[in-house]
Amino acid sequence: MNVDIGNALASVASPGVSRASLERLDEQVAAAHERIERGMANADHGYEALNLPERTDPDEIRAAVEPVADADTLITVGIGGSSLGAATIVDALESDTETVFLDNVDPEWVSGRLDGLALENAAINVVSRSGTTAETLANFLVVREAFEDAGVDWTERTIVTTGESGPLRDLADRHDLPSLKVPDGVPGRFSALSAVGMVAAAVCGHDLEALLAGAAAERETLSGSLFDCPAYAYGATTYALDGRGAGVNAMMPYAESLETSAEWFAQLWAESLGKDDLGQTPVRALGVTDQHSQLQLYRAGPRDKLVTFVTADADADRSIPTTDVEELAYLGDATLGELLEAEFEATEASLAAAGRPNVRVELEAVDEYELGGFLYGMEAACVLAGELYGVNTFEQPAVEWAKKATRGLLGGGEFEEAKAVAEKTELRVER
Amino acid sequence: MNVDIGNALASVASPGVSRASLERLDEQVAAAHERIERGMANADHGYEALNLPERTDPDEIRAAVEPVADADTLITVGIGGSSLGAATIVDALESDTETVFLDNVDPEWVSGRLDGLALENAAINVVSRSGTTAETLANFLVVREAFEDAGVDWTERTIVTTGESGPLRDLADRHDLPSLKVPDGVPGRFSALSAVGMVAAAVCGHDLEALLAGAAAERETLSGSLFDCPAYAYGATTYALDGRGAGVNAMMPYAESLETSAEWFAQLWAESLGKDDLGQTPVRALGVTDQHSQLQLYRAGPRDKLVTFVTADADADRSIPTTDVEELAYLGDATLGELLEAEFEATEASLAAAGRPNVRVELEAVDEYELGGFLYGMEAACVLAGELYGVNTFEQPAVEWAKKATRGLLGGGEFEEAKAVAEKTELRVER
Numbered sequence: 001m002n003v004d005i006g007n008a009l010a011s012v013a014s015p016g017v018s019r020a021s022l023e024r025l026d027e028q029v030a031a032a033h034e035r036i037e038r039g040m041a042n043a044d045h046g047y048e049a050l051n052l053p054e055r056t057d058p059d060e061i062r063a064a065v066e067p068v069a070d071a072d073t074l075i076t077v078g079i080g081g082s083s084l085g086a087a088t089i090v091d092a093l094e095s096d097t098e099t100v101f102l103d104n105v106d107p108e109w110v111s112g113r114l115d116g117l118a119l120e121n122a123a124i125n126v127v128s129r130s131g132t133t134a135e136t137l138a139n140f141l142v143v144r145e146a147f148e149d150a151g152v153d154w155t156e157r158t159i160v161t162t163g164e165s166g167p168l169r170d171l172a173d174r175h176d177l178p179s180l181k182v183p184d185g186v187p188g189r190f191s192a193l194s195a196v197g198m199v200a201a202a203v204c205g206h207d208l209e210a211l212l213a214g215a216a217a218e219r220e221t222l223s224g225s226l227f228d229c230p231a232y233a234y235g236a237t238t239y240a241l242d243g244r245g246a247g248v249n250a251m252m253p254y255a256e257s258l259e260t261s262a263e264w265f266a267q268l269w270a271e272s273l274g275k276d277d278l279g280q281t282p283v284r285a286l287g288v289t290d291q292h293s294q295l296q297l298y299r300a301g302p303r304d305k306l307v308t309f310v311t312a313d314a315d316a317d318r319s320i321p322t323t324d325v326e327e328l329a330y331l332g333d334a335t336l337g338e339l340l341e342a343e344f345e346a347t348e349a350s351l352a353a354a355g356r357p358n359v360r361v362e363l364e365a366v367d368e369y370e371l372g373g374f375l376y377g378m379e380a381a382c383v384l385a386g387e388l389y390g391v392n393t394f395e396q397p398a399v400e401w402a403k404k405a406t407r408g409l410l411g412g413g414e415f416e417e418a419k420a421v422a423e424k425t426e427l428r429v430e431r
Numbered sequence: 432m433n434v435d436i437g438n439a440l441a442s443v444a445s446p447g448v449s450r451a452s453l454e455r456l457d458e459q460v461a462a463a464h465e466r467i468e469r470g471m472a473n474a475d476h477g478y479e480a481l482n483l484p485e486r487t488d489p490d491e492i493r494a495a496v497e498p499v500a501d502a503d504t505l506i507t508v509g510i511g512g513s514s515l516g517a518a519t520i521v522d523a524l525e526s527d528t529e530t531v532f533l534d535n536v537d538p539e540w541v542s543g544r545l546d547g548l549a550l551e552n553a554a555i556n557v558v559s560r561s562g563t564t565a566e567t568l569a570n571f572l573v574v575r576e577a578f579e580d581a582g583v584d585w586t587e588r589t590i591v592t593t594g595e596s597g598p599l600r601d602l603a604d605r606h607d608l609p610s611l612k613v614p615d616g617v618p619g620r621f622s623a624l625s626a627v628g629m630v631a632a633a634v635c636g637h638d639l640e641a642l643l644a645g646a647a648a649e650r651e652t653l654s655g656s657l658f659d660c661p662a663y664a665y666g667a668t669t670y671a672l673d674g675r676g677a678g679v680n681a682m683m684p685y686a687e688s689l690e691t692s693a694e695w696f697a698q699l700w701a702e703s704l705g706k707d708d709l710g711q712t713p714v715r716a717l718g719v720t721d722q723h724s725q726l727q728l729y730r731a732g733p734r735d736k737l738v739t740f741v742t743a744d745a746d747a748d749r750s751i752p753t754t755d756v757e758e759l760a761y762l763g764d765a766t767l768g769e770l771l772e773a774e775f776e777a778t779e780a781s782l783a784a785a786g787r788p789n790v791r792v793e794l795e796a797v798d799e800y801e802l803g804g805f806l807y808g809m810e811a812a813c814v815l816a817g818e819l820y821g822v823n824t825f826e827q828p829a830v831e832w833a834k835k836a837t838r839g840l841l842g843g844g845e846f847e848e849a850k851a852v853a854e855k856t857e858l859r860v861e862r
Contacts (some may be wrong), residue, residue: 006856019858080723104720105774107749107767109687135719138762138770141752167756221862233860247733248679248712256540267724274728281679281728281736283714288566289535291833292511293698297705297712300829302678305712318538320569321576325598330843331569336538339569339841343536346836349852353832373862398731401784402722405777410770412761421780425437427450429664431652431804 001218001370001377003230004360005237007348008306013357015244015303017237022226025388029236030224032387036380037222046394048185049379052193053216053372055183058208061195064178065202068123068157073098074203075117077140078127078196081188081271082161084264085197085375086125089211091260092366095204102139110142119150124158125199129182131166134406161195187394189268192375207368214372222380234359235381238306239388241357242280246306249280250298253310254287254344257366261310262286265378272382272393279389280306288343295347299354307351311344312363312370432649432801432808434661435791436668438779444788445734446675448668453657456819460667461655463818467811468653477825479616480810483624484647484803486614489639492626495609496633499554499588504529505634506548508571509558509627512619512702513592515695516628516806517556520642522691523797526635533570541573550581555589556630560613562597565837592626618825620699623806638799645803653811665790666812669737670819672788673711677737680711681729684741685718685775688797692741693717696809703813703824710820711737719774726778730785738782742775743794743801 010016017025039047048055068074074097076086083103090099100113124143128136147154160179162168172179180195182188191197193215198208221229226236238249249269251262266282273279285294287309298307314337322332331339351358361377363370386393401417408418441447448456470478479486499505505528507517514534521530531544555574559567578585591610593599603610611626613619622628624646629639652660657667669680680700682693697713704710716725718740729738745768753763762770782789792808794801817824832848839849 002859002861004857004859006858009856009858012856079720084724103723104687104717105767105770106685106687107745107771108747110767111747111749132758134762134770135723135774137759138751138765138767141754141759141762142749142767145752167758171756217862227860230860230862247735254537256535256537263724270725270728270732274725274732276731277733279728279732281712281714281732283712286535289510291830292534292566293515293694294701294705295833296827296829297701297710299832300707301701301705301710301712302708304678314538316539316542318542318573321572323572325602327563327598328568328572330838330841331565331572334569334841336536336541336569336573339536339565339837340538342837342840343566343833345852346833346840346848349836349848349855350829350833352855353848353851354829396727398727398781398785399722401730402726402774402777402781405780406770406773407761409773409777410761410765417777417780417784420784421776424780424783425440425443426435427437427440428433428435429658429661430433431648431661 001230001373002362003233005233007352008237008241008357008359012352013355015241015246016357017240017244021240025236025240026226028388029226029232029384032384033222033224035387036383043185045185046187049190050219050383052186053212053219053376056194056198056212058212061180061198061202061208064159064180065199067178068159068203071097071121071123071203073100073117073122074125074200075100075102075122075143076125076127076200077102077136077143079103079133079135080267081191082127082136082196084267085192086200088192088261088264089197089201089206089371090204092257092371093206093368095206097204099200099204105135105138110139114143114146119147119152122157123203124154126158126168127161127196128168129163129188131162131168159199161199189271190379192264193372210368211372214369215376218373218376218380231377231380232384234361235384236388237359238280239385241306245304246357247280248283248305250283250285250305250307251310252285252287252290252307254340255312255366258310258312259286268378268382271396272386273389273391275391275398278391287347288340291343291347299351299356305356307358308361309344309348309358310361310363312366315365432661432804433793434664436664438783439668439672439788439790443783444786446672446677447788448671448675452671456667456671457657459819460657460663460815463815464653464655466818467814474616476616477618480618480621481650481814483617484643484650484807487625487629487643489643492611492629492633492639495590495611496630498609499590499634502528502552502554502634504531504548504553505556505631506531506533506553506574507556507558507631508533508567508574510534510564510566511698512622513558513567513627515698516623517631519623519692519695520628520632520637520802521635523688523802524637524799526637528635530631530635533574536566536569541570545574545577550578550583553588554634555585557589557599558592558627559599560594560619562593562599590630592630620702621810624803641799642803645800646807649804649807649811662808662811663815665792666815667819668790669711670816672737676735677788678711679714679736681714681716681736681738682741683716683718683721683738685771686743686797689741689743690717692805699809699813702827703817704820704822706822706829709822718778719771722774722778730782730787736787738789739792740775740779740789741792741794743797746796
């Protein structure tokens with residue numbers, strides 16, 4: 001990926017960061033890069049994620065999915081980091097395999113997703129590091145039962161990705177299921193380029209080597225200066241802008257196929273940096289759609305936002321038919337792709353003209369290689385930003401409270417947290 | 432809808448608003464309510480939207496869609512306010528009619544959406560007030576051509592919703608198409624309860640009278656005190672919290688069927704209030720999915736957020752099958768619906784326990800009546816908030832710049848804005 005931070009400079013935008021400030025910040029980038037390199041060399045928790053281009057074995061993943069390589073539908077049961085990396089890859093790329101992601105427990109929705117499926121040709125991709133994630137295990141039990149009800153032997157159609165031990169590991173062993181290991185030292189939100197993200201890609205027939213090669217090429221750019229490394233340029237610029245008031249980071253791809261990547265980015269950014277009262281709030285947007293929804297706010301609301309555009313050269317285009325309506329004649333000389341491009345350039349320029357900071361992340365195409373680079377690049381950007389903020393990038397302690405409360409509420413043990421639920425302060429206004 | 436603002440009180444959260452402050456604010460609410468009532472009585476621009484429960488004629492809409500009432504696929508061509516209201520309604524409710532919303536011009540995506548459709552049984556719902564929206568008109572020209580290529584007479588299968596004049600109005604007249612009028616004085620983002628939102632609902636067989644009745648019941652609650660009116664309670668609380676530092680408003684429904692409503696809300700809030708450097712930034716979230724993505728940030732990141740939960744009693748449930756795995760046994764006594772409910776209560780309590788403000792918006796069901804009330808209630812909340820901020824709620828001047836630039840870039844006339852695009856400041860970091 002290439003990154004253009006020109007519209008984040010103080011000469012263009014407010015908040016903005018001056019060239020001189022970036023040069024001063026580059027000394028911190030150099031120091032942070034040393035820590036990152038050291039963490040990678042020592043395979044330290046979290047930093048190990050940046051070693052995945054070398055660690056992940058595509059042959060092992062392909063071997064595990066071989067029994068279900070004929071699936072015409074793949075049901076991935078996972079949530080958060082056990083789902084969003086895989087979804088980003090398969091939503092971005094074309095495949096004949098239909099993909100379903102069960103990442104919520106809304107009963108009507110789960111039933112609706114399962115009801116229409118021909119389960120005899122389906123496969124299950126269940127992912128949970130701990131093997132105890134309540135939503136994932138509940139949905140897995142539901143899906144297993146649906147397979148049984150349809151007379152399909154789920155043990156022949158299930159791939160498990162989980163940790164070294166736990167209920168899912170036990171189950172895989174008991175039923176002799178093909179299974180893969182969530183790599184050690186790699187938090188879920190950084191695991192797209194491991195089995196966690198790539199089992200679905202393999203079943204869909206995508207080029208795993210190209211995904212890893214794109215990531216490896218991005219890894220090659222990691223260096224002691226933000227001016228030499230697109231990932232660090234992005235991470236350092238967002239950090240600098242946050243410090244200058246841009247607490248919101250709106251990720252706005254101009255390609256529908258990359259819409260899910262904004263969800264993935266939102267988890268990466270929020271869970272990694274959102275601690276100690278710090279961290280930008282990621283916002284998921286989509287060009288051109290959100291020009292007609294969010295642009296007014298981005299251009300004229302509070303000066304607390306960075307807009308990150310993601311662009312990708314399109315493969316195919318489509319002409320706009322000519323019309324005899326004079327006011328619309330100009331459209332007939334263009335294609336949808338040209339309209340999309342003009343809308344992007346106009347939106348980017350309109351923010352700059354209003355002095356609103358924005359950054360452009362460019363992919364040369366939406367393919368495995370570029371996608372691998374994007375996933376790796378954004379992860380490296382996030383790791384760098386975490387170093388600059390001084391937070392513990394790789395933990396997410398604040399989510400534990402609600403997990404305990406949920407378990408307590410469902411009778412899964414005694415937890416103080418569950419009792420707090422009953423003590424809610426109410427101020428109700430009713431119709 | 433009912434609203435519970437207990438977890439936004441200063442006794443629970445920081446930022447929070449004290450009961451005494453709410454009582455002082457209530458005097459401003461009373462004054463704002465007078466202006467709103469006056470605007471409604473005079474059918475003033477924007478305020479007229481709050482009269483839609485009485486203005487919209489379901490019979491007229493049903494008569495217009497009658498020629499395509501047999502459609503098994505409805506393609507809505509519109510963007511922003513010409514799409515999101517309709518999408519919110521049809522995505523929330525069950526129907527045998529498949530719905531497609533063309534709200535982007537990505538060429539691969541548009542082709543992908545159209546390629547699989549049996550156009551002989553499809554209908555087109557094209558919506559643009561001005562009749563000149565570039566994305567909508569370009570897509571309409573593409574869809575028309577696709578119908579022609581399939582040998583289907585699009586003039587028999589198209590319903591037009593547009594203003595009194597303009598290219599789409601001319602086209603409807605020329606081809607004698609069934610057409611409806613975007614009501615005067617109602618900005619797009621406030622038009623869900625007019626033909627703009629309800630044509631799609633009518634084709635899908637939803638109960639238009641119940642949508643309007645739900646809205647009318649909410650209208651009945653509008654009064655001079657936030658303590659008597661759920662919509663004003665919501666609008667006043669968000670305004671008060673924004674002033675105290677909660678510049679972000681994360682809308683988090685706990686029902687997949689309401690996911691699109693968060694998109695609709697995001698436009699309503701952003702375009703109406705995002706001006707004069709004011710306005711909360713809406714964030715679209717989804718429970719339980721985003722507990723595994725955004726909760727860490729919401730609970731431990733900057734204290735700049737309000738989380739708005741939307742809950743709805745579910746129609747149907749699904750048991751979680753029992754398992755002999757001891758660690759998971761507690762799940763087998765529950766249903767997916769109970770798990771969803773426990774997750775919601777746990778998440779709400781976990782934010783309160785961390786002193787993070789949150790508000791609960793409750794619907795009794797996801798049906799036409801409750802949905803009409805929700806749409807109307809959030810619109811009234813937004814109008815009230817606009818009065819309190821003192822902004823011009825019903826305009827969106829900041830989006831014009833990019834529209835002119837786009838037109839100029841495509842050769843649709845001479846525009847200064849298009850020239851600015853070429854002058855972009857670059858600071859590129861390449862791989």
